[in-house]
Amino acid sequence: MKPFKAIIACGGTGGHLFPGLAVAETLHARGHEILLFVSEKEIDATALQAHPEFRSEKLPSVGMPSMVLSPAFVGFLRRFWESYRHCRSVYRKNRPSVVLGMGGFTSTAPILAARLAGLPCFIHESNAVPGRANKLAAKFATRVLLGFEDCRPFFSGSSCVVTGTPVRKNLGRPLPREEALKHFNLDPSRTTLLVTGGSQGASGINQLLFKSAPLLQAGNLQIIHLTGKNDDRLAAANYQRDQIPHYVAPFHHRMEEAYSAADLVVSRAGASSLSELAMFGMPSILIPYPYATDDHQRANAEIFVRSGAAELINEREIQPEVFASVVSKLLSDSQRRAMMSSAARGLSPESAAANVADVMERAVAEGMK
Numbered sequence: 387m388k389p390f391k392a393i394i395a396c397g398g399t400g401g402h403l404f405p406g407l408a409v410a411e412t413l414h415a416r417g418h419e420i421l422l423f424v425s426e427k428e429i430d431a432t433a434l435q436a437h438p439e440f441r442s443e444k445l446p447s448v449g450m451p452s453m454v455l456s457p458a459f460v461g462f463l464r465r466f467w468e469s470y471r472h473c474r475s476v477y478r479k480n481r482p483s484v485v486l487g488m489g490g491f492t493s494t495a496p497i498l499a500a501r502l503a504g505l506p507c508f509i510h511e512s513n514a515v516p517g518r519a520n521k522l523a524a525k526f527a528t529r530v531l532l533g534f535e536d537c538r539p540f541f542s543g544s545s546c547v548v549t550g551t552p553v554r555k556n557l558g559r560p561l562p563r564e565e566a567l568k569h570f571n572l573d574p575s576r577t578t579l580l581v582t583g584g585s586q587g588a589s590g591i592n593q594l595l596f597k598s599a600p601l602l603q604a605g606n607l608q609i610i611h612l613t614g615k616n617d618d619r620l621a622a623a624n625y626q627r628d629q630i631p632h633y634v635a636p637f638h639h640r641m642e643e644a645y646s647a648a649d650l651v652v653s654r655a656g657a658s659s660l661s662e663l664a665m666f667g668m669p670s671i672l673i674p675y676p677y678a679t680d681d682h683q684r685a686n687a688e689i690f691v692r693s694g695a696a697e698l699i700n701e702r703e704i705q706p707e708v709f710a711s712v713v714s715k716l717l718s719d720s721q722r723r724a725m726m727s728s729a730a731r732g733l734s735p736e737s738a739a740a741n742v743a744d745v746m747e748r749a750v751a752e753g754m755k
Contacts, residue, residue: 389417390483390750393476395496397424397445401658403433405512406488408552408739409746410440416743421480423473425492436556443476445469447491450518469495477503483750486510486742487527491519501526506749510742512551512657514685516540528754531742533657533734534689547745550738551661558642560666566646570633572608577717580648580668582612588654590701591673592617594709595652596624601710603628607717610647612638642666649723650716655687663695664734669726670696671712673704695730 392413396406403424410420422442424430434442446465451458473496485500485507487493493509500507509523512533516524521540524530530544533551564574572578583591592613608631613621615636625632638644645651645666653659655674663670672690674683690696697712716723735741748754 387747387751389419391419391421391480392746393421393423393480393482393485393496393500394488395423395445395486395493396488397422397430397492398427398447398490400429400433401512401656402488402490402492403430404554404658405510405552405661405739406486407433407437408554409486409488409510409742410437411555412552412739412743413746414439416747421476421482423476423492423496425490443472445472445492445495447495449491466491466495470499473499474503477505484508484746486746487520487523488512489517489520494519494523497523497526506746506754508742508745508749510549510551511537511541512661513537513682514689515680515682517679517682528749529745531745533661533738534686536685536689547741549741549745550735551657552739552742553658553661553665553734553736555739557662557665558640561643561646563646566643569640569643570610570647572610572631572633572647576606576608576631577649578608578610578647579650579652579713579717580610580612580644581652582644582659583614583654588614588673588675589617590676591652591654592621594673594701594704594706596620597706598710598713599624599628599630601706602713603630605714605717608632609634610638610644612636612644650713652713655683655690657686660686660690661734661738663690664730664732665736667727667731669716669723669730671699671716672696673699673701676701690730690733693729693733695726695733 394406396402420440447469487497487509497507506528509527510531511520514534514536524544530541530546532548538546567574610633611621618636622634651668651670655672672687674687687698691698
């Protein structure tokens with residue numbers, strides 16, 4: 387179809403940013419021009435360094451305080467108004483044909499401005515339970531795009547389409563297991579546990595591993611542990627003390643290597659992390675972040691548990707002995723892991739970014755508002 391200009395609001399967290407970038411890459415490959423609305427956070431600036439092909443604008447949005455009658459709420463309204471006015475200015479200057487918001491309050495002002503400008507506008511909700519920003523933005527959006535079917539009842543007054551959650555293209559493709567393990571200098575004859583807390587790390591998961599490591603040392607186990615920026619030295623010292631072969635780092639920027647090397651993954655249950663687990667068909671032990679808004683990570687994890695793709699562990703209740711037992715049983719049962727892997731692959735369509743792009747193209751072609 388004829389190329390058009392699209393705006394994607396996707397800043398604030400990796401869970402909003404990376405799926406938005408995946409859609410941007412897909413639309414760009416189809417010949418469309420992309421402008422990104424991002425937040426003022428460092429994660430956005432860092433990620434955009436790898437995408438010089440996209441123009442971007444920073445919005446001064448902040449999260450809505452839980453208490454309306456508070457000084458913080460006045461600050462929220464002021465910055466929201468600044469974001470809204472900036473969006474209106476950008477729309478007048480760039481004349482986009484369609485606007486997509488990936489969630490969070492970086493998306494809300496662009497969607498409201500798009501609706502009042504008469505533009506087709508969409509929000510994407512990756513989680514099983516929507517956040518407050520998307521609940522608000524849905525009132526103005528042309529259509530709501532969903533990562534999970536389970537989320538549809540929360541948008542009963544809106545037109546919804548299940549697209550899946552887009553996965554960033556720079557994630558790469560699966561590698562042969564032995565080749566992947568070479569990148570970590572690990573032994574292909576051992577079973578490999580990958581522990582990751584997502585882009586920000588997860589101190590609760592790290593502490594659980596520190597306490598459980600002595601109970602895991604008797605097995606034929608090696609560990610890849612991506613700790614986040616604070617706990618890497620302590621993790622390495624613990625595994626060294628317990629004589630567990632390991633690779634420890636704050637981050638690993640080629641996650642396809644980590645997934646391809648692993649036999650089992652311990653992870654948080656953010657929507658983007660789960661989409662990556664599904665893409666690589668990873669059996670997993672999910673430990674939802676216990677303070678997530680509306681406990682949405684638990685709702686995400688339960689979808690994977692019901693399908694047979696994962697085990698769920700409550701961080702607040704789990705004991706190291708129980709955790710070590712769950713890990714050992716799964717690593718010793720290759721048939722169970724193979725069934726979990728198959729179930730995981732069925733949970734997120736590989737074409738999610740294309741599905742979102744298709745919806746946007748149809749809206750422009752049909753003149754939808």
